[in-house]
Amino acid sequence: GLSRSYIQGLLPNLKKEHPWLKEDVYSQCLQVVALNLSTAYRNFFEKRARLPRFKSKHGRQSISYPQNVKFEGDCLKLPKIGLVHCRQHRSFEGKIKTVTISKNPDGKYYASVLVEEVKETPLNPSSGGTKGGEGKAIGIDLGLTDFAITSEGSKYNNPKHFHKHAQ
Structure with missing residues (x-):
C-alpha cells in the first residue's frame, strides 16, 4: 500500500x-x-x-504549513515566501498549529488558521462546583414511548399529535 x-x-x-x-x-x-x-x-x-483523483490546476488549490507561521501586524509570515499582506477577520489567542492557504477558482486567496487555545477546564457540576445547587448532575432521556424521562424518574407522555388528527 x-x-x-x-x-x-x-x-x-x-x-x-x-x-x-x-x-x-x-x-x-x-x-x-x-x-x-x-x-x-x-x-x-x-x-x-x-x-483519490488528481485535482485540476484550474480548480481550488491549497497548501498547508504545519509550523513556523507567524502573524506580524497586518502580514502573515510564511516559510520560503516571506511576508504576505492579509486582512484578519477574527482575532485569536494561542499557539498556531496549522495554516492552510487556499486559492479559489476565481483567483482569491484565503488563509485558514488552526489554533490551540489554552483554556481552563470548567468545573464538573457533579463535583460540587455549582453555586446554590446540590452538586448533582441531571439527565433527560428522549424516547419514543415516553417523550422524556428525567434522572429523578419523572415521565412525560408522548403527545402523538399525528395519531390524534389522522382520519
Missing part, C-alpha cells in the same frame, strides 16, 4: 528529479501532502471514500 512513510521516502528522489521542489517548496508542506495522500488511500481501501 501507499503508507505515509513510503510516500515520504519518495520525496528525496523527487527533489533530485525536480529541483524546484527543493528551492521553492517548504519541506514540511510536502510531508503534509504525503500524509493527506496516505489518508486518502487508507480511507479508500477501508471503503470510507472513493478512489
Whole structure:
C-alpha cells in the first residue's frame, strides 16, 4: 500500500528529479501532502471514500504549513515566501498549529488558521462546583414511548399529535 512513510521516502528522489521542489517548496508542506495522500488511500481501501483523483490546476488549490507561521501586524509570515499582506477577520489567542492557504477558482486567496487555545477546564457540576445547587448532575432521556424521562424518574407522555388528527 501507499503508507505515509513510503510516500515520504519518495520525496528525496523527487527533489533530485525536480529541483524546484527543493528551492521553492517548504519541506514540511510536502510531508503534509504525503500524509493527506496516505489518508486518502487508507480511507479508500477501508471503503470510507472513493478512489483519490488528481485535482485540476484550474480548480481550488491549497497548501498547508504545519509550523513556523507567524502573524506580524497586518502580514502573515510564511516559510520560503516571506511576508504576505492579509486582512484578519477574527482575532485569536494561542499557539498556531496549522495554516492552510487556499486559492479559489476565481483567483482569491484565503488563509485558514488552526489554533490551540489554552483554556481552563470548567468545573464538573457533579463535583460540587455549582453555586446554590446540590452538586448533582441531571439527565433527560428522549424516547419514543415516553417523550422524556428525567434522572429523578419523572415521565412525560408522548403527545402523538399525528395519531390524534389522522382520519
